[in-house]
Amino acid sequence: MSKHIFENDVLIIGAGIGGAVTALELADRGLGVSILTKSSSEQEGSNTWMAQGGIAYKGSQDDSAELFASDIMAAGDQHCYRKAVDILVQEGPRRIEEILIDRYKVPFDRCEDGSFALNSEGHHSRPRILHVADSTGKSIEQTLYRALSKHPNITVHQGFTAIDLLAPHHHSSNRLHIYEPRSCIGAYVLEQSTSRIHRFLARVTVLATGGLGSVFLRTTNPDSALGDGVAMADRMGARTINLEFVQFHPTTFFADHAPRFLISEALRGAGARLVDRHGQPFMEKYDPQWKDLAARDIVARSIHREMLLNKTDNVYLDMASHLSASTIQSRFPMIYSRSLQYGIDISRDLIPVVPAAHYSCGGVWVDTHGESTINNLFAVGEVACTGVHGANRLASTSLLEALVWGYRAADRIHSGFDSFQSFETASIPEWSDSGTETPDPALIQQDLVSIRQLMWSYVGLVRTHWRLDRALRGLKNLEHEIERFYRIAKVNDALIGLRNAVRTSILITEAAWENKKSMGCHFRE
Numbered sequence: 293m294s295k296h297i298f299e300n301d302v303l304i305i306g307a308g309i310g311g312a313v314t315a316l317e318l319a320d321r322g323l324g325v326s327i328l329t330k331s332s333s334e335q336e337g338s339n340t341w342m343a344q345g346g347i348a349y350k351g352s353q354d355d356s357a358e359l360f361a362s363d364i365m366a367a368g369d370q371h372c373y374r375k376a377v378d379i380l381v382q383e384g385p386r387r388i389e390e391i392l393i394d395r396y397k398v399p400f401d402r403c404e405d406g407s408f409a410l411n412s413e414g415h416h417s418r419p420r421i422l423h424v425a426d427s428t429g430k431s432i433e434q435t436l437y438r439a440l441s442k443h444p445n446i447t448v449h450q451g452f453t454a455i456d457l458l459a460p461h462h463h464s465s466n467r468l469h470i471y472e473p474r475s476c477i478g479a480y481v482l483e484q485s486t487s488r489i490h491r492f493l494a495r496v497t498v499l500a501t502g503g504l505g506s507v508f509l510r511t512t513n514p515d516s517a518l519g520d521g522v523a524m525a526d527r528m529g530a531r532t533i534n535l536e537f538v539q540f541h542p543t544t545f546f547a548d549h550a551p552r553f554l555i556s557e558a559l560r561g562a563g564a565r566l567v568d569r570h571g572q573p574f575m576e577k578y579d580p581q582w583k584d585l586a587a588r589d590i591v592a593r594s595i596h597r598e599m600l601l602n603k604t605d606n607v608y609l610d611m612a613s614h615l616s617a618s619t620i621q622s623r624f625p626m627i628y629s630r631s632l633q634y635g636i637d638i639s640r641d642l643i644p645v646v647p648a649a650h651y652s653c654g655g656v657w658v659d660t661h662g663e664s665t666i667n668n669l670f671a672v673g674e675v676a677c678t679g680v681h682g683a684n685r686l687a688s689t690s691l692l693e694a695l696v697w698g699y700r701a702a703d704r705i706h707s708g709f710d711s712f713q714s715f716e717t718a719s720i721p722e723w724s725d726s727g728t729e730t731p732d733p734a735l736i737q738q739d740l741v742s743i744r745q746l747m748w749s750y751v752g753l754v755r756t757h758w759r760l761d762r763a764l765r766g767l768k769n770l771e772h773e774i775e776r777f778y779r780i781a782k783v784n785d786a787l788i789g790l791r792n793a794v795r796t797s798i799l800i801t802e803a804a805w806e807n808k809k810s811m812g813c814h815f816r817e
Contacts, residue, residue, distance in 0.1 A: 373679025
C-alpha cells in the first residue's frame, strides 16, 4: 500500500458526538474505522466540545415522549419531519442510558438522592435536560474521545483536513465510470504537518463535520465551523435542504476585545431575566406566555428589536437578582470564570449579551438511518438534516440527535456492509498538485472577513429581498475569485476552509432567497 493511500472499511470525517458514536459502534462490531480531525489535538475545536447546556433526556412522571415531540414540533414551527421526531423521542432516552451513562460513564449531575438533576430550557414544557455543570458537551467529548483513542479497530488521524470527497464518476481514471450511479469512496485529504495529500479510501464514508456558524461575523461556533461537509457534499451532487434555517442563539457574551462565547440558555432556565439598559425586563411584551423561555428565534429577534429601539449595542441578562452567588458559581463555573476574565462578575453584575449564529437546522439530506442521496455516503450530527429540527431547533436536542443518528447510521452500515461496493484503488489517481502560488494568509483572512460581513449584514436575523440580492451578488463574485486562485495555488488548510465557506454561504443565501415565507429562524421582512 502506497504511503499516500489509506484504506479502511469506514472513513469518518469529524469526531464530535455523532462521528464518535458511529465509529465506536462500528468498531465494536468488528469493522475498521479511520477518523479524520482538523484539530491536531483533542477535540477542543468541535461543536460538541463547546455545547454548554445539556442533552434532552426525559422528565419526571408527568413527562412523556408525546409531550417532548409536541415541544419539538412547536419550536420547529410545525415544519419538523414527524417520523424523525418520533424516532428521536422514542429512542433517545434509551441511547443515553445504554451508551453515555452505562457504557461510557458520562458524569451527569445528580441530586442528593442520586436522581439526575434535570434543567428547564426554552420551550421545553418540562425539566428534562441532563447536564454536567455548564460544560456538558466537553464532558461527553472527552469521555468518547478517550474511548476512540484506545479502541484497536479505530485509527484517529489528527491534523488531517478533507479537501474533497472521492467520486468514481468524477475522479476515476476510467472515464466509463461516468455511467455509474453517483457514489462516494473516500476523500482526498491534506496532512497539515507535511502538506502531503493522501487518498483515504473506504467502502463507506460518514460526514460528521459539524456546523457552519463561522460563515457569520458573530457566532458561538469554533473558527473552523465553515460548513466543510455541506460544501463537499454539494460539490459531489448530494441533496441539501433547509439551509435557510440558521438558528441564532439569543445570548452570547458581549464586551470590547472579548470573544463572543455562549451564555447558556440554562441560565434563563434557572431564572435569569433579559433586561434593557435600564434593568427592565422586556420579553413579556414579545411572548407573554413563555417570556424569557420563548423559542430561540423569538428571543433573538426580540433582542434585536430592543437594540434597535434603544440604539444600543447589546442587552443584558440579570442572573444576580434571582440566584445566590454560591449557586451561580457552583452551577455555572465555566461561564462565571470566563466572564470574570473580562471584568463581569455574573453573581453581582448584569451580563452584556447579543445574538449570534449558533446552529444549522438544515444540511445534507439524510434518511432515518443517516444515508444521503449519494451511494455509500452517510452524514450525522449538525452537518446532516434529518428533519428533526424543522425551522428552528428546540434547545438541547442537537446532541441527542447526533447520538441517535450516530447509532442508527452505524447499525445500517454494519447490517448492510456487504452491499456497499468496493472500488479499485488503481483507478483513483494521486492528487494532481500543479499549484505554484503560495496562498497569502492576509488575503485569505480578508476574503473570509468579507464573507462573514456579507452573511451577518444581509443573511442574518432579519432578511429582505434586497439584502439577499446584495449578498448573492457579492458571494458569487467572491467565489469566482476564490475558485480561480484555488486552481493555481498550493492547497493548505486555510484555503480549503475559505473555499468551503463561500460555497456554504451561497447555499444558505440561495435557500433564504427561494423561501419567501417567514418560518422559525428564517425571518423575511
